[in-house]
Amino acid sequence: MNNPNKKSAEAHRGLQSFLYSPKIAPYVFISPFVLVFIVFFIYPVISTGIMSFQTVLPGKTEFIGVENYTNLFNPTFLKAVQNSVVYTILTLVLLIPGPMILACFLNSKNMIGKNFFRSTLFIPALTSAVVATTIFRLIFGELSGSLMNQIIGLFGFKPIKWLRIQETSFAALVFLACWRWTGVNILYFLSGLQNIPEEVNESASLDGATVWQRFFYITMPMLRPITIYVLTISIYGGMSMFTESYMLWGSNKSPKDMGLTIIGYLYRQGWEQNNIGFGCAIGIVLLLFALLLNFAQLNLFGLFRKEE
Amino acid sequence: MKKVVAKLASLLLAGTMLAGCSGGGAPAADTAKNAAETKSETDKAAVSADGAPIELWTFQEIHTGFYEKMATIWNEQNPDRKIKINFTVLPYDDLHSKLLIALQSGVGAPDIADIEIGKFANYLKGDPQLLPLNDVLDPEVKSRVEIYGKDGQYYGVCFHIGASVTYYNKEILDQAGVDPASIVTWDDFRAAGKVVLEKTGVPMTTAETADPWSFWPMLASQGGDLLKPDGSPDVDSPAFIKAITFVQDMIKEGSIVTAPGGFHHAEEYYGFMNNGGAASISMPLWYMGRFTDYMPDLNQKMIIAPNPVWEKGQPRSIGLGGTGTAVTNQAKDPQLAKDFLAFAKISKEGNIEIWKTLGFDPIRTEVWDMPEIKEPNKFTDYFLNSPFDVLTQIKDEIPAINNGENLPKVMDALKTTTLFRAFEDLEDPAALVAEEQSKLN
Structure with missing residues (x-):
């Protein structure tokens, strides 16, 4: 029951x-x-x-071996890789030391208006990439009335077609990246700086260490984990950059492919030309590329080494 | 009963929304899909009241106004086959990518979709997932559907002919004492350019470096094109070299400048042209809307004329651009969708409405001299002459382009490298086109 x-x-x-x-x-x-x-x-x-080993078309999906990969050896893809790598390197060179130093300033007791600068420097990261880039496109317009041309006009230079010259268009891209990501990287470094015990710095200054000595021998080594983290995500971010380049030229088509990135090429082949199999091969190569770079970098900076 | 269904549906909808809030980015997409499904179920319940639902995707907001009008007329004429169009307006790239995925995966495609001509070939690769429209087509409009065809099957209907013409700024030409009617050949054009530059300091025209619209007619009049008739890329033809050389010469003389912003749809260009920056521009007739909307100061200054040619007797125009409207194989009622599409875009009423609402040169040439077409609208008010005066002159000189799977690729090359190197960097034409062709093969 x-x-x-x-x-x-x-x-x-x-x-x-x-x-x-x-x-x-x-x-x-x-x-x-x-x-x-x-x-x-x-x-x-x-x-x-x-x-990535197939042609992918409705009703006609078939394996074609490594053809998608051998097709990668073409000047346009190489140009895209070159652009992505150069962009990544430039952003690394500018976006790691700069924010690190700025973060030190913001962390210093003598800094005036700390909170004001902390919040204002972070604001660009909150804007949408699309909106920001559209504004930048206007700033770097080629007519004499654009902001950049007016600024260089004050110094007596003639208007420049910013987005139609390789060097200046890259300068615009990197400038945009710096404007957008400085605040974020400062935030990372600030959190790292606040984890450095005050006593270490104090005892160093008691021993007579200068500001520079303290920066090079205390701050920088103790920021290592944060720096490695920022480096890793920056490599990934740089290699996968697409929105900025797409929006700066108003489409995925920059003159002579001067702003074409690996993702841009993937987008062009996969979606704009309906070669999805080929697009997948590009994606796989990018993945391997980013993994390899980051693995090498992490190895170099000893993240895999056991702490002694 | 209907009320209960609606209540249940709205409950479900609310439930899925809540789930959507708690989930991350990816599951939200599923929720949206669920919501759409529930919505279409409620739609089904209401079929008898306002007609069979037809999902229509377009990348041009203004197209919806046209379809809406045609649906109203259709419902009046076919009370037993009423329809109700649900529009989804997506950005250009979004529409084409989403449609590609939906057709590839076999779910989620609309009944009817607008596909831009430069992208159309992508949808004909493999087994086309669009329905052939041969049974509803009219031989009258054949040349404007052949560009959307493959193996004798036609999958799209165009909005317009897209006849390429030249728009002259009459105010500038008058200052220079040049009569646009006297410009027949490119040599005349070049000579006029010298006079205009000398007398007014303004270049005769602009060359696009990021779009082919102004350049294409220069090939077409020589019988050239971007693709060969068999569909393979054809960017190293003698016609190509001749046209590039000619433009380069005029650039060196100062009577052609590269278009500010790189193409004739750039904000920079609109401002430049609006301020009297150049004396003419060669673009298809659908460009009229850009004048009325973005260059208000040229009101009552622009005159439409046929394009110059290399030698008298060559075709003075070519049909460029276009949007092929297609019915997908996922259409709920394929015959209804096809019949409505044919009614909207092939019938006489439809063609007249296309001119009235959209300002396009309709594909059915017989309506070009009908009285309805002569009624004033914002385009006839803006230009000094009627586009149909020009159209009737060049009626038999508007060949269609060769379309094929390679067109998206060739267009990409032209928009990024070929024209930029030709007109901005002024590279040697023969070497340049040979290199570009080798990249495309």
């Missing part, structure tokens, strides 16, 4: 022991993430890998 109740009680206990089990419960809790990760990351990566 009591059977059903007994059963449900047993089931209840079973469920309880399942949920409270220290072995199983963690997996239950992380399962939403794991599922999302599998469906939206692992699966696309695998299927991109497969598609």
Whole structure:
């Protein structure tokens, strides 16, 4: 007679022991993430890998071996790789030391208007890339009335077609990146700086260390983990840059491909010309490229070395 | 019953929305899809009231006004086959990418979609996922549907002929004492350019470095094109070299400048032209709308004329640009969608409406001299002459372009490198086109 109740009680206990089990419960809790990760990351990566060996067309999807990869050896792709690499290097050179020094200023006790600068420097990161780039396109307009041409006009220079010359268009791209990301990187470095114990600096100054000595021998080494982190995400961000280049020229088509990035080329081939298989091959190459660069960099800076 | 369904649907919708809020970016897309599905279910419940729903995607807001008008007329004429169009206006790139995915994956495509001609070939690769329209087409409009065809099947209907013409700024020409009617050949054009530059200091015209619209007619009159008739790239033809050389010579003389902003749709260009920056521009007739909307100061100054040619007797125009409207194979009622499309874009009423609402040169040439076309509108008010005066002159001189799978690729090359190197860097034409052709093969 009591059977059903007994059963449900047993089931209840079973469920309880399942949920409270220290072995199983963690997996239950992380399962939403794991599922999302599998469906939206692992699966696309695998299927991109497969598609990179195919021509992908409705009704005519077939394997074509490594043809997509051999097709990559063309001047346009090389130009895209060159652009992405140069852009990445330039942003690294400017966007790591600059924000690091600025963060030191903002962290210093003697700085006036600290909070004001902290918030204003961060504002550009909050604007949408599309809006910001559209404004930059107007700033770097080629007519004499554009802001940049008016500024150089004050110094007696003639108007420049900023976005139609390789060097100046890259300057515009890098300028935009600096404007946008300085605040974010400052934030990273600030959080790192605030983790440096005050005593270390104090005892150093008691021992007579100058400001520069303290910066080079205390601040910089102690910021290493943060610097490596910023470096890693900057390499990834630089290699995958697309929106800025797309918006600066109003389309994916910059003159002589002077602003074409690897993602831009992927977009052009995959979507604009419906060569999805080829687009996948470009994506895979970019992935390997970014992984390789970051692996080399992390190795070089000793992230994989055991702390002694 | 209907109320209950609607209530349930709205509950579901609210539920999915909440789920959407708690989820991350990716699941939100699913939610949107669910919401759309629930919405289309409620739509189905209401079919009998306001007609069968037709999903229509377009990248031009103004096209919706036209379809809306045509749907109203259709519903009056076909009370038993009423339709209700649900519009989705997407940005140009978005529409083409989303449609590509929807057709590739077999779900989520609309019934009818506007596809721009430069992209159309992408949708004909492999087994086309669009429905052939041969059964609803009219032989009268054949040349404007052949560009959307493959293997004898036609998949799209154009809005317009897109006849290329030259717009002259009569005020500037008058100052220089040049009569636009006297410009017949490119040599006349060049001579006039010298006079205009000398007397007014203004260049005769502008050369696009990021778009082919002004350059293409210079090929077409010589019988050249971007693709060969078999569909392979053809950017190193003698016609190409001749046209580039000619433009370069005029650039060196100062009577052609490269278009500010690189193309005739750039904000910089509109401002430049609006201030009397150049004496003429060669663009298809659909460019009229850019004058009326972006260059108000040229009102009552512009006159439309046929393009110059190399030698008398060559075709003075070419049909450029266009939007092929297509029915997808995911259409819920394919025949209804096809019949409506044919009614909207091929029928006489439709063609007249295309001119009235959109200001395009309709594909059905027989309507060009109908009285409805003569009624004044913002275009007839703006220009010194009617576009149909010119159209009737060049009626038999408007060939269609060769379209094919290679066109998106060739257009890309022209828009990024070829024209820029030709007109901005003034590279040697023969060497330049040879190199560009080798990259395309």
